[in-house]
Amino acid sequence: MKPSLKKSLLSSLALAALCASLPIAALAQAPTAPAPAVETIIDQAAPVEQAQPATVPEAIAALLSTDQAKATGDTKRRYEAIARFYQDRGNLPLWVEGDHFSTKAQAIIARIGRAAEDGLNPASFTLPDPAFKAAAGSDATALATEEAKLSLALVTFAEQASGGQIVPSQIYKDITRKPQRIKAQDALYAALNAADVDTALDGFNPPNPQFKRLKAKLAEWRAADHATPPPPVALAKTIKPGMSDVGVPALRTRFRLPDQTDPTQVLVYDDALVQAVEAFQTENNLTPDGVVGPRTLGIINAASQNIESDIIANMEMWRWMPRDLSRDYVFVNVPEFMVRVFRHGTQVHEARVVVGKVTNQTPIFSGEMQYLVVNPYWNVPQSIKIKEMLPDIQADPAGYFARHGYEATWNGQVIDPATVIWDENAVKAVGIRQVPGEANALGHIKFMFPNQHAVYLHDTPSRKLFGRDVRAFSHGCVRVDDPMSFASAVLEGDPNWNVPRLESLFGGPEQRVDIATHLQVHIAYFTVAVDDQGNVKTWDDIYGHVRKIKAALGISDT
Numbered sequence: 001m002k003p004s005l006k007k008s009l010l011s012s013l014a015l016a017a018l019c020a021s022l023p024i025a026a027l028a029q030a031p032t033a034p035a036p037a038v039e040t041i042i043d044q045a046a047p048v049e050q051a052q053p054a055t056v057p058e059a060i061a062a063l064l065s066t067d068q069a070k071a072t073g074d075t076k077r078r079y080e081a082i083a084r085f086y087q088d089r090g091n092l093p094l095w096v097e098g099d100h101f102s103t104k105a106q107a108i109i110a111r112i113g114r115a116a117e118d119g120l121n122p123a124s125f126t127l128p129d130p131a132f133k134a135a136a137g138s139d140a141t142a143l144a145t146e147e148a149k150l151s152l153a154l155v156t157f158a159e160q161a162s163g164g165q166i167v168p169s170q171i172y173k174d175i176t177r178k179p180q181r182i183k184a185q186d187a188l189y190a191a192l193n194a195a196d197v198d199t200a201l202d203g204f205n206p207p208n209p210q211f212k213r214l215k216a217k218l219a220e221w222r223a224a225d226h227a228t229p230p231p232p233v234a235l236a237k238t239i240k241p242g243m244s245d246v247g248v249p250a251l252r253t254r255f256r257l258p259d260q261t262d263p264t265q266v267l268v269y270d271d272a273l274v275q276a277v278e279a280f281q282t283e284n285n286l287t288p289d290g291v292v293g294p295r296t297l298g299i300i301n302a303a304s305q306n307i308e309s310d311i312i313a314n315m316e317m318w319r320w321m322p323r324d325l326s327r328d329y330v331f332v333n334v335p336e337f338m339v340r341v342f343r344h345g346t347q348v349h350e351a352r353v354v355v356g357k358v359t360n361q362t363p364i365f366s367g368e369m370q371y372l373v374v375n376p377y378w379n380v381p382q383s384i385k386i387k388e389m390l391p392d393i394q395a396d397p398a399g400y401f402a403r404h405g406y407e408a409t410w411n412g413q414v415i416d417p418a419t420v421i422w423d424e425n426a427v428k429a430v431g432i433r434q435v436p437g438e439a440n441a442l443g444h445i446k447f448m449f450p451n452q453h454a455v456y457l458h459d460t461p462s463r464k465l466f467g468r469d470v471r472a473f474s475h476g477c478v479r480v481d482d483p484m485s486f487a488s489a490v491l492e493g494d495p496n497w498n499v500p501r502l503e504s505l506f507g508g509p510e511q512r513v514d515i516a517t518h519l520q521v522h523i524a525y526f527t528v529a530v531d532d533q534g535n536v537k538t539w540d541d542i543y544g545h546v547r548k549i550k551a552a553l554g555i556s557d558t
Contacts, residue, residue, distance in 0.1 A: 057091035059144035067148065078155045081184035082148070094192055096147050099134040105150060106130040107197040112157045118205055119218060119315035120160055121553070125153040151188065158187030161204035164319035171548045174363035174453060175525075177320040208325065211318040213530035218311045230254065232301040238293040241274045248273070251292070254300060255280070284537060285338055285352070286469050295469045295540070302538040306557050307528060310538070313549040314528045322366055326520040330369060330490070332457075332478055334362050334525045335539035337471040339457070339480060341489035341519075349489035354460070354471045354479040361543050362476050367449035367521045369490065372513040374505045375436035376446045376458070380406075384475060385427045394422045405435050436510055444506050445483055447490065449521040457521075459483040472542055478523070490519060 053059035064083040071079050086092075095105035109130040115122045128146045135142075163181030182190075182204050194200035205211060233254055235247035244267040251269075252259065255276040260266045274290040281288040284299050292300075325331070325342075332339045334355045341349040356362035360383070380389065392400050397417040401408065408417040409431035420426050434440050443459025457478045465473055466481040480486050488499045494516045505511055527546050529537045541547055550556065 053140045053144070056093050056096065056140045056143050056147070059140035060086055060093065060147060061091045063141065063144045063148050074156075074159075075152070078152060078159070078184060082151050082155060082188070085185050085188050086151075093143070093147050094188065095150050096143050099138075099143070101128070101130055101132055101146070101150075104191075104194070104197060108154060108191055108201070109150065111198050111201045112153055115157060115161075117219060118161055118215065119312040120157070120165065124160060124165070125157055127153050154191055155184040155187050157201070158182040158184070158190075158204045160319075161201075162206070162319065162323075164316050166316060166549060166552050168320050168364075170552065171545055172361070172364070172543070174361060174365075175320075175545070176363060176365045176452065179320045180323050206318045206321065207323060208318060208321065210526075210529060211315060213534075214311050214315050214318070214528065217530050217534075217536060218308065218315070221308055221311065232305075233297060235292060235297060238291060239269050241269055241271070241290050243269050245269065251277075251300075283535075285336060287467060293469075298540065299538060302536075307536065307538065309550050309555045309557050310528050310546060312553065312555060313546045314526050316549055316553065317524075317526060317545075321522065321524065322520075325522060328517060329520040329522060330457075332362075332521070332523045333529075333539075334364070334523065335527050335542050337469075339478065339486070341486065343489070343492055348492065349486060351486055352466045352471065352481040353457075354465050354474050356474050356476040357472050358543060360475040362474070362478060362523060363451075363453040363455060364523055364525045364545075365451060365453065366523070367451045369447055369449040369515070369519045369521050371448050371515060372487065372490075372502070373446045373448060374444065374502055374511045374513060375508055376440065376442045377436060377510055378434040378441045380432040380434070381454075381475060382428060385432055386424060389432070390422065390424065390427050393417070393427070397422060405437060405439055407433050407435060409433060437507075443483060445487060445502065447480075447486075455523075457486075470540075470542075491515060493517065 053062055061083075064079060064086060068076060068079045068083060086094075095101055095108070101109070109127050112125050112127060113122060115125060126149060128149045132146050159181045161182070163179030168175040168177045168179070187204065190200045190203070191197065205215070230253075231250070233247055233250045235245050235251075237245065239245045239248070246267060248267050248269055249259065252273055255273065257272055257276060260268070260270075269292075277292060277296070278288040278290045280286075280300065281290075281296060286296055286299070327342075327344055329342050330339060331342065332353060332355075337353055337355060339351050339353045340347050389400075397420065400406070401417045406417075407414050408420060409415065410429075415430075420430055434442075439461060441460065443461055446456050446458035448456050453476070455477045457480050460479040462479075463481075465471055465479075484499050484503065487502060491497050491499070491502075496516060497513055502513065525543070525545050527539050527541050531537060
């Protein structure tokens, strides 16, 4: 084709395209000057990949799309949720007004900047400068960048404040809590519509009163002068009333008792000091015997330790708990070796418990108590059969089963243990259960809240362990002291069952008792608590969970 013809054809096509895009009225008034050639139009248009968004909404959409593509893990998930929220609003900005942050946005930045107050790490949140102001002539991308940065920081703060910074199962496989994290859209709505930003963001934290007390105690601890903490009390030995020890004067000082004026009594553990120790033991659920052994002394000395990191670790564990413990619930604190029953949010019962050994830890989770079992069989767990029972069974199968009140079962039927060739394969395949009765390891009753760990609360014929201060002796289940008082609290208001009726069943066959009101059961692990008077209570980290949490958070005791 000749060049002149080609140019003429292109001009005609351009004119036709221009005419097609104009209304008829406009065509009637259109000038007759020739339209520019197509080559000219193409030359004047900027390449698509170099085009800048003309508006802030366009820039926000483009930026979030790009950020999603580049991000990984939790950050990618958060960006996806943020992008959906903006899309539902036509990608209009939430925090930018004109060329700067709104007053509300500045308040959000300031509150997240104080995340350390919540026991969180401020370095986890990349915050924009609250005084940001776009320079004259800046493109919309600059504003969109600051907008997206604040939304990501807000959503991250909401998730960590509500659900923690650590996945619980990373600390121990049998901490099977599923934290209830504030969703991105709920966090953005809450902040956007908040009359008071501080109140709204405070609300991302657990609502439990104990969490709030820990947060207040953290602030108090940080504000106090810890330059010269009292030295720990050192005793040469466990002391009992009337004994002497070089550590007695320091112990008197710790309990704010005046020094002895009689030189012969300076080192004597006298009646006044014994009474102070006994009161302290009672407050801390220790046996109030006045004996100052390792556990009592350890708790006494906890006041001289830097507990800031322990408070933060315990705040983290509260973030793993259900936000609503329920109105009626059972609460077991493993390190404290205590169980409490709450009705209508008020404590109605407490008792000592025996929990799992370090090698057979009680799992940490929440469930729902649905029924009781009176005169229970004890179905022996595999680990006990293999590790503890097999050698004795092999030595005398029939005698061992008879002495301990055990039965061997196969496909649900009782079989003669003497007919089994007892090796590790057999002990795994054959069921072993202890028949109901006074000697049964579960006592007269067990309290059932079905769970993946197959643990429960139960009675026990062995009472002496409840007298000890350290009570980690079970294979994982929780043994309850005074189980019938506990049952009375559990059955409060039940129209069909009470303790006398339960006790009338003792000695009979195994029987399931469904309860009218199901109670939430929280098996928890807290080593620091603050009581109603504001006093800090501490317990040993018996399983090492707190130590692992502090390591995961990068905090220490110094």
